[in-house]
Amino acid sequence: MKTPKYQLTVRAVAAAAIALAGSFSAVPALAEAGGSEPAPAASPGAPPVAPSAAAQLAPSGAPEISDVGLAEAVRRDLGMTLEGFNAAGQLARTAADAVPSLRELPGYVGTRLRDGRIVVEGSGAELQARVDELNGPGTAGAFDLTAPATERAVDPTAVPAKVPSAADLVASNTDQLFQAYVSEVGPAGLQAVAYSGGRFIIRTGGTNAAEAGVSQAPDQQTPPAAVVPSPSAAPGKTSPADFVARYANVQLEQGSPATTEADVYGGEGYAIDRRTICSTGFGAFSAAGLPLVLTAGHCTEDGTARITELEPPTSATAGGSAPLPGTLVPLGSFGFSQFGGPLNSWISGTEEAPGNVGTDIAVIEGLNGGLDLQAAATTWADAANPGATAVKIIGTVAPFQGQEVCRSGRTAGWSCGQVEETGIYVVGGRTTAAGDLRAFRGFLSRNVQSSGGDSGGPWISGNFAVGTHSAGETSGANFAIATTLEDALTKFPTAVQLQLFLNKPELAGPEDRTFKAGQPITGRVPAAPASAVAVNSKVRVTVGQQTVELPVDAAGNWAYPAPETTGPLTLTAETVNGFSHSGAVALAVTVTALDAPVITTPTEGAALTSVTSIGGTGTPGLTVKLTGDLSGSAVVGPDGDWTIPVDEAAPGSYSIRAVQTSRGEADSSAATRNFTVGAPAVVPAEPAAPPVEPAAPGNPAALPPVLPAGSGQLPDTGAGPLLPTAGLAGGAILLGGVLLAAARRRTVR
Known part of the structure; x- marks a missing residue:
């Protein structure tokens, strides 16, 4: 259906006419x-x-990217989650990649998607072997081979001129069937030659409306398209019903124009x-x-x-x-x-x-x-x-x-x-x-x-x-x-x-953005809010007068070799894919000739009762500098070990960084460590039992008195006289905790 044509004349009249149209x-x-x-x-x-139109092109700011609206639309219209919709798109991509190799094999009829699977319709040993290959190791195993449908149905409104004794032909693709139909029957009344559910459909039954018409005023109505019955055989041609009857897997269907x-x-x-x-x-x-x-x-x-x-x-x-x-x-x-x-x-x-x-x-x-x-x-x-x-x-x-x-x-x-x-x-x-x-x-x-x-x-x-x-x-x-x-x-x-959507590249290496000379400067291209990074994307990196294009893997990762020259370095990078590109971004890094030290004690995530030193390995003669919740420095010994003593750390969580330094060189990248220190557990002393008088010979030992049932009083457990003392001790412990917390960040000796 086309929107009616119109002419815009006077501005006010135009606006009103368009609103009506x-x-x-x-x-x-x-x-x-x-x-x-x-x-x-x-x-x-x-x-x-x-000017008034150009103003519409200037957004007040970059829009916030959100999947909320899309997720709601997909849920409403398809009953799917956004993740499920994206996965369906990826499944279709997998199917499309496989079709060229399937189409060349004898017995192949078509491909469709069903219940999260890729259904290949056809038969034959070669086709089965290819499906098995597509389901082989390292694949998602999403392909199923099923025999083609052979059922057929003839439009009951169409009366064939003759009834064949058998349907001995099998259509193999829509192109072949379309060419045969137009050649033998003619195009009049034909709407589609399609494939669905393991069978081919020839749809006839209407004279299709013209794509364009005479210009008309907004308030005029377009006359409805004429609908005519499914055509009978033209002179020298076969009728649609006769044509379809010859095929075991083709159905004749009448549709609206x-x-x-x-x-x-x-x-x-x-x-x-x-x-x-x-x-x-x-x-x-x-x-x-x-x-x-x-x-x-x-x-x-x-x-x-x-x-x-x-x-x-x-x-x-x-x-x-x-x-x-x-x-x-x-x-x-x-x-x-x-x-x-x-x-x-x-x-x-x-x-x-x-x-x-x-x-x-x-x-x-x-x-x-x-x-x-x-x-x-x-x-x-x-x-x-x-x-x-x-x-x-x-x-x-x-x-x-x-x-x-x-x-x-x-x-x-x-x-x-x-x-x-x-x-x-x-x-x-x-x-x-x-x-x-x-x-x-x-x-x-x-x-x-x-x-x-x-x-x-x-x-x-x-x-x-x-x-x-x-x-x-x-x-x-x-x-x-x-x-x-x-x-x-x-x-x-x-x-x-x-045109393809591409995010700008990011760095994905150490948090301090320091990389060793000659080693990879690592980065990534984020996928979100898309489900993946466009296939065959590259990151174009320019440093000075040199530009290189780096491959991006399926997860969006890329790497650029750090130069041998040390010091600060700025990369100008953008994601490209053919003529599509993300726009450039400046990525600042530091290149160093020094290796990062290794922290061996404490281990990552350790829960300690106390800590008195931080230790590890490094390059002999270099200095290891410690920063973060604890600080200090030490020279790496000839054996490659270093130790930095620390005052006894207060209870809490600690995060530290260690770098190797050398005069005239950029610091190395940092080794990091996170750990916790907790107060030692205090085991309360058992209260001393009162002495028991030895029983006289022949007399039973004395027993503590027992309150009669229903007296409403609790037995004296002996805790009463201790409560004031325990309260004072608890207050002292709390005061000590506050003082220790205030001194948590402590410099080592």
Whole structure:
């Protein structure tokens, strides 16, 4: 569905008209720590940014990064924890990495996700061997091989011209099946050729609404698309039912018409030539490293649309529909676009290339230099501050049946669900001609919600980009369709790179940031708030005139060899991944020629009753300096041992640091030790028993008197006369404890 077209004339009239039409406007992306550097200046001739619009681009401060909004959205829509959603994205990435090797094997049918497992459908010894290899040592063991489904069902509303005696064909992939169907049946009425639940689906039953129409006033209504029955056989062609009946694993299904939704954080709205509106998808880079915005190809009106302007998020339907400002912030202009086959071509139906399967993708280029694209998709938890809860993008992943996904767009906002099927989808083109049908590879969900204006918006799984929104229907049985991003990226004439979220690098070595000459200066790239560090990331380090790129492992660790020259050193470092980068940070360290000493006594975490010295090993002739809760120094002896005497330490917790020093050299890195000292336990003396008179011969020993039961008095235990003395002794102990605590930090002799 498309948002109706309109013309903006007088400012006040425009604002009112847009509000009535469902609202469209512009959104500046906010700068955020860990994102990309500002985009280059706008190209010559680009419209200037009006002061009132530019003011929208200046956030009051960097947004706080929080997963609270995302966690709530995932819990509400998917019944999952944020950790579970991120794990699902990682599972999809594992599956996508395995598919190329599976696809080449005989007997392979498809892959889907189910209950936290990767289900490979197919049969054969080679396929089983590959699944076993994927489940081998050092892997997560997440793959299951299951035999392909062979059940089939024929649409009861369709009457085949003949009934075959047997279904002796088995479809192996959607591309092959799509080409065969278009060649033998034709594209009329076809909506999709998809794969789901171990079977293939051919969906027919509607004339898809045209992607674009004649410009109309805001108060006019778009006539509903005509729905026609599933087509019968055209002259010289096979009927859909006859075609499907030949396959043991293909089902014919009738659906409601799919209509495109022409309507920047990914998911925010933008106006097109002041007539239509769509949503931004993902940030990207051209082959020359210039920033781009990915969106839906059908939003470009087959390449005739040019100018795009941002919509403030609070003016979007998903952001509250606040009045549109009179001046919009320029976004950029459309560059390459493709809706359907190459050059926006229709399904041809020719014998040479019957299907002509393409994509639905476009780029917005020549971006306003005042914008700062973020590698993230808004969740619409806070329209005025989208960055705080936006989902960071760290790579792409292919769609799989059963995969948890979420979609963002300026009209329906944020919606999550599961992928029900993947395949080739057909929607109406820009013209009203009956044959203007466009085909692209994508995936469908029946529980993700969408609406007009969401086209081009991002679909994600965990922190991975899966697709851009293309079409949907909510008037009947709800469904939403997206273009598969990994496939769409292959259609550009020159390489296009997805923009990735990268944190700035940090140091991860000793707390004092002191490193031995020639040894690694260690650091890390944090993952949070994403679930992992983007694959193939590097840390670019510059020292003086020398720049090197260091690999980053899966845990985000990196290392730079410390130079032989000692003293203070500043590294300029940033995380890079292709054209994506985090922005530079200065990391100050000290390089020393000295080894750190070793503390041998006391041991780490020891609980001592007393301590009179600190000891260890070091380099003979160097001085060990002790600081922290105890201080002092000593020269390392010829045998490599050192001992620093200390006054008897008061009870409490202690933390100490020891370094080796030498005149003219930077101190070594520190050895640290933490321990506790406690007062010795006092064992109370047993009270002396009163003497017992010896019994006279023949007489029993005297016994202490016993109170009669019920007298209400306690027996005299002998403690009464001791209480005053015990009170004085306790007071003396407490006073002594206070005096000892005050003298806790004591200098050694």
